[in-house]
Amino acid sequence: MEHGLQLEMNFSDMSANRLQENLNRGDFVMLTEISSPGRDLELSVGHNRLRELEFAISKIDTMPAGIAFIDKGNSVDTWHVADFAAGLVEQQRDNHIIYLSGKNSDMANMIESANLCEVNGFRNLVPVSGDHVIGENSKATAKRSFTESVHLLQYLRRHKNHNIWSGAVVNPFQYIPDNLYGQLFKMVKKLNLGANFLVTDxxxxxxxxxxxxxxxxSRNLYYPTIARLMLLTPESVDKIIRDAIPGVHISHGFRQLLESELRYSYNQFEAAQWRRLQIQAAGCRLLGYSGIQIAGLDSPAKINTAAIKISKALDEFADFAAWQQEYFNYLAKTEMAPFPHCFYLFENMTGTELHPTAHITTLSELPKCHRREKLNYKLKKFLFPHAHKQNASEHFISKKIFAGCRECSFCRLPMTQYICPETCPKGLANGPCGGAKPDGQCEVGDFECIHNTIMRLASWNQELDCLENDYIEPALKK
Ligand code: SF4
Structure with a gap:
């Protein structure tokens, strides 16, 4: 791994973790999202900009504040996130979160990155599998290496000498049962593997x-949860409308609303976005989120304005019913679910109750396996029932014909309902990424996300619990 980081060991209190304390105490936290810059920018210039933002964040006195460093967010060729974050002053680095992306990283890189973060005084890490590169198709994506977030979570759990508090990402913005349950099963798997807090998409x-x-x-999972929000700019709206932000898919109605806001004067557009952010932030706190992580605050002035406006909004909305009325009046006159996909787990979610009074939709809502899927499953189970215990080259030809085998270092077919995880462009075996399209199609291809098929088969076999409980070890690709 390329990095020019000097290891800095002089941290006054290696055990302190202010973010953890704040979240556990229920103090509402505001994190500003900053992406590691591209290598076309001098690292020293990036550090100077970072320090300006850090100074603005250090002046926030109305709520605990910190930075969420995004790894490989803008492009592939970015500075290593640990090198970039090392530009902060040495004190209080435990206020921040570092995301570590598995894109173009193997497990050794991920472990080395986690070690670098820790030795430099960062305490809070969120491993992510990584987004595809915009414009790349499934074949190009499959040529990259993606290390699943769960592997680093598992490593950190096993090596308890690490002084790291780890988190996990979940994308709740899914509107068909297959996508949504897939996200929730994987979220619980990550919690089972040691994640201590959650961050949404x-x-x-x-x-x-x-x-x-x-x-x-409803599952008695009382973990601190951070909501990821975005202060929209004309540029980010344009990207959203063009579907150029992985995992972000909006409804036709919301698209029309954003397009109409783009026709406002700049000042009106900006005022609409600040109000949207205020209402979302206040709603998140009322709903029990422990904090918000905001993208789009790219200057000290915006950070300062965000802190003032969010504090005002938290004071303005102390009551859920009043907040909800404002939300529906101001933001959600439009349909937010991307028609015809409009699945929600609970009935009557628009009632004024802050806690669920309605029943959760049962798992019987999960779509059933197609006949062909069952036949395929039965055939592969008959042919390769012990593939995970055999040499990967055994039955290679028939595994290639029936399962698309890529001859990994060990075979995982029996653990994934006989759907080869290597047919996922990112090679994810432990559950879906957050990027599937609203109709269940893969983030990078015109085929259904393989984890939807795995889930239908698991449901048919009454093995849904495996999707939460069974950790599938990484296999090396040929
Ligand atoms: S198959 Fe599913 S998990 Fe894999 S890249 Fe596509 S959407 Fe993501």
């Missing part, structure tokens, strides 16, 4: 934020 549909909190409560 971006979204504007507050009912989906609500649904996640209700689901966690």
């Amino acid at each position: 971006f979204g504007w549909d507050m009912l989906k934020f609500q649904e996640l909190r209700w689901y966690l409560n």
Whole structure:
């Protein structure tokens, strides 16, 4: 791994973790999202900009504040996130979160990155599998290496000498049962593997934020949860409209609303976005989120304005019913679910109850296996029942014909309902990424996300619990 990081060992209190303390105490936290810059920018210039933002964040006195460092967010050729984050002053690095992306990284890189973060005083890490590169198709994506987030979580759990508090990402903005249950099963797997807190993906549909909190409560999963929000700019709206932000898919109605806002004067556009952010932030706190992580605050002035406006919004909305009225009046006159996909786990989510009174949709809502899927499964189970215990080259030809075998270092077919995880462009075996399209199609191809098929088969075999409980070890690709 390329990095020029000097290891800095002089941290006054290696055990302190202010973010953990704040989240556990229930103090509402505001994190500003900053992406590691591209290598076309001098690292020293990036550090200077970072320090300006850090100074603005250090002046926030109305709520605990920190930075969420995004790894490989803008492009592939970015500075290593640990090198970039090392530009901060040495004190209080435990206020921040570093995301470590598995894109173009193997497990050794991920472990080395985690070690670098820790030795430099960072305490909070969120491993992510990584987004595809915009414009790349499934073949190009499959040529890259993606290390699943669960592997680093598992490593950190096994090596308890690490002084790291790890988190996990979940994308609740899913509108068909297959996608949504897949996200929730994988989220629970990550919690079982040692994740201590959760961060959502971006979204504007507050009912989906609500649904996640209700689901966690219904499962007695009392983990701090951070909602990821975005202060929209004309540039980011343009990207959203062009579907150029992985995992962000919006409804036709919301698209039309954003397009109409783009026709406002700049000042009106900006005022609309600040109000949207205020309402979302206040709603998240009322729904039980422990904090928000905001993208789009790219200057000290915006950070300062965000802190003031969010504090005002938290004071303005102390009551859920009043907040909800404002949300529906101001933001959600439009349909937020991308028609015809409009699945929500709970009934009556628009009632004024802050906690679920309605029943959760049962797992019987899961779509059933197609006849062909069952036949395929039975055939492969008959042919390769012990493939995971055999040499990967055994039955190679028939595994290639019936399962698309890529001859990994060991075979995982019996653990994934006989769907080869290597047919996922990112090679994910432990559950879906957050990027599937609203109709269940893969993030990078015109085929259904393989984890939807795995889930239908698991449901048919009454093995859904395996999707939460069974950790599938990584295999090396040929
Ligand atoms: S198959 Fe599913 S998990 Fe794999 S890249 Fe596509 S959407 Fe993501």
